[in-house]
Amino acid sequence: MGKKTSEKQLISRATQWFHGQGWEPFPFQKTTWNAFLEGRHGLLNAPTGSGKTYALWFPILLQYLREHPNSSETIPGGLKAVWITPLRALSQEIRKSAERITRDLELPFSVGIRTGDTSQAERARQRKKMPDLLITTPESLQLLLATKEYAKTFKSCYAMVVDEWHELIGSKRGVQVELALSRLKNITTNLRIWGISATIG
16 A cells, blocks of 8 residues: 555545534645645644644544554554643643544543643553653643653654644743753654644734
8 A cells, every 4th residue: 555545545534534523624634634644844823713633633643543554453552642732721622632533533542631730640640651642731841851761751752742832932931842842853753743823923
C-alpha cells in the first residue's frame, strides 16, 4: 500500500466519523489532517468554536493507526502526544474531545491531565505509567522536564500541540514552551509541532 493511498484511507476514516455525527469537516480540518500526516509542522489559525481541537486530535490518532494497522496488537506504553494549554479551565473539554475520538476509533488510549490541580495520587500514577495522551500547562510541562528520567518519559512522543498560542506569544510562559520544545526535539524522533490560535495579529 503506497503512502498516498494510505493517507487517503485515513482521511476517509476521519471524514466518515464526522458524517456519523451529522457533520461535514471544514476544509481547514482536512488540510491540517493531510499536513500532519505528511510530517509537517504548522500553525492552525481559525475562529473559536470552529473545530480546531478535532483538526489536530484526529491526525495524531490517524498517525498511530497508520503505523499500527493491526488494531488487535498491544499498544506500546509511553506518551504519544502532549497537548499544551495555558488555560487550565479548558483541560477537561480537550480531554472529552480526545476520549470521544479514541472510543469511536476503538483505540484503547488513556488520556490524562497534568496541571497544578492534579492530585498527588494521579501524579503518582503518572510517574508509574504515563497516559498515551497528556494535556498539560507550560508550567507543569517544565516540571516534567525537570525530572531525572524526562528523556525516557518523552522518547516515544511524536506530537506536541500548543493551544491558545496567541496567549503565549511574547510572554514568559511562551518562552517556557519554546525552550521545552527545543529540548524535546533533541530526544524524540519525527516530532511534529503544531500551534493553535484563534487570533494572530
